[in-house]
Amino acid sequence: MxxxxxxxxxxxxxxxxxxxxxxxxxxxxxxxxxxxxxxxxxxxxxxxxxxxxxxxxxxxxxxxxxxxxxxxxxxxxxxxxxxxxxxxxxxxxxxxxxxxxxxxxxxxxxxxxxxxxxxxxxxxxxxxxxxxxxxxxxxxxxxxxxxxPGCYATATLLALAPLAQHHLLDKHNIIIDAKSGLSGAGKSLTTASHFINANENVTMYKVNQHQHIPEITRQLQKWQPNIEHIQFNTSLIPINRGIFISAYVKLNEDTSLDVLHQLYTSTYYQKPFIRVMPEGTLPNIKQVVGTNFADIGLAYNQDTKYLTIVSVIDNMIxxxxxxxxxxxxxxxxxxxxxxxxxxxxxx
Structure with a gap:
């Protein structure tokens, strides 16, 4: 046709x-x-x-x-x-x-x-x-x-979707550290985005108040209804574009990096814009700038039982x-x- x-x-x-x-x-x-x-x-x-x-x-x-x-x-x-x-x-x-x-x-x-x-x-x-x-x-x-969806919400939800969809997230331990390039702050000049403040600097803003918090929480609840709150912090970094999400979560059951990597791979297997990094590899912003890709990598700490998920996207694309x-x-x-x-x- x-x-x-x-x-x-x-x-x-x-x-x-x-x-x-x-x-x-x-x-x-x-x-x-x-x-x-x-x-x-x-x-x-x-x-x-x-x-x-x-x-x-x-x-x-x-x-x-x-x-x-x-x-x-x-x-x-x-x-x-x-x-x-x-x-x-x-x-x-x-x-x-x-x-x-x-x-x-x-x-x-x-x-x-x-x-x-x-x-x-x-x-x-x-x-x-x-x-x-x-x-x-x-x-x-x-x-x-x-x-x-919003830019932070997109990167965060893609990082957590495989876990939430299988009800694996410990609802008390969902921590997201989100960093964005300056284009994410929009065109209007602010003190935080002024060159002299933004260059060679990292600025945390809207601590516990970012408008993407309820957006993320609402979608997570559709996948895993018992989730009530997330800890979500945002920072501006001196690059033009790109988002770097570091999510730190605990899970409802004991597992291994191999099992978790397989879960992410199977979730995103037929999704052309999501690339799961090989085990032991974490993504960086440069590999997605100018694209519609979201790249995701995992690291699991057997001692603390925290899973670190890194998710990177181009915030403008x-x-x-x-x-x-x-x-x-x-x-x-x-x-x-x-x-x-x-x-x-x-x-």
Whole structure:
């Protein structure tokens, strides 16, 4: 069966995730970008504002108009900051028009969103119509509206999924140390992301308060219902992109590294974007930067009974735009690797 070219609109195109969507979708043979929009609602040739797109796109940003988008496109991506898409998506959901939202506006229940994002939430009736889709565990849904997972949540959930799915996690001992490159902090300049503070420095932020904590916990509970809390800390490190997760967990039963490695290998055997490292090998960020891969390695301490799981991703691709495209591929029946067959930018 011949595959149909789908027409795509992007809202929030001038943010890091929006620009990454634009870059990656250029290589998708079955995608045509028909409209791009920024939240400032002014018109500008995208290649004039972002010269790295010169010769690649001759498209102009246009004011946001839901009706026009639905007339022109087959799907719309929202790559907006938190608190934006929740006020814009209602016409699309009402029309059953496909939407993939890269922000956090529809990942949580309304009351949890208000508590963790400190903003007014979307109506729960809209949230109930969305599907939180960790793309590597995607399952067919009756909804056309997808909430794309957060970057930290993606790396953490992929690190813990094989254990939680088999109810192996000791619910009292789930500790995650998460480190991100500066692009994860977004484009807006802050004291923490200012060069003089970020360069040659490591800064812990949002200790016990990061908005991905309830997102991670909620998904873990779907796999292993007795999980109540996790210890999750985040730090900024002086690199452009990449996430390095070190998870330290105890298990509900005695085991060995061989058994655990086999569990991870069998879980991810047919998942093309998850690479489990050979026993005794741990991944590093460089091997995934510029790709949609998540690389995972294990180390088990027989004395303390702690399992260390290292998970690395590119926060802008696997943690945002790449996973969104993977979800789009699922939604439209494409091979999930379409447009995402990328090799790491190692040097």
């Amino acid at each position: 011949a595959l149909k070219v789908i027409k795509v609109a992007i809202v929030g195109v001038t943010g890091y995730s929006g620009l990454e969507l634009l870059r990656l979708l250029k290589n998708h043979r079955y995608v045509e970008i028909v409209s791009i929009h920024n939240t400032a609602n002014h018109s500008q040739m995208i290649a004039e504002a972002y010269p790295h797109l010169k010769g690649m796109y001759k498209i102009t940003t246009t004011p946001f108009d839901p009706l026009h988008i639905m007339q022109e496109a087959d799907i719309v991506f929202f790559a907006t900051s938190s608190g934006v898409s929740k006020d814009l998506v209602a016409p699309f959901i009402a029309a059953h028009f496909p939407v993939i939202d890269l922000s956090g506006d529809f990942r949580l229940l309304a009351e949890d969103y208000a508590s963790w994002y400190h903003k007014a939430p979307a109506p729960q009736t809209l949230i109930d119509q969305t599907t939180y889709s960790l793309a590597d565990f995607y399952s067919a849904s009756t909804t056309n509206y997808i909430a794309n 696997k943690g945002a735009a790449g996973q969104a495209i993977q979800n789009m591929n699922h939604l439209f029946g494409f091979d999930e690797t379409m447009g995402l067959e990328l090799i790491a930018q190692y040097a």
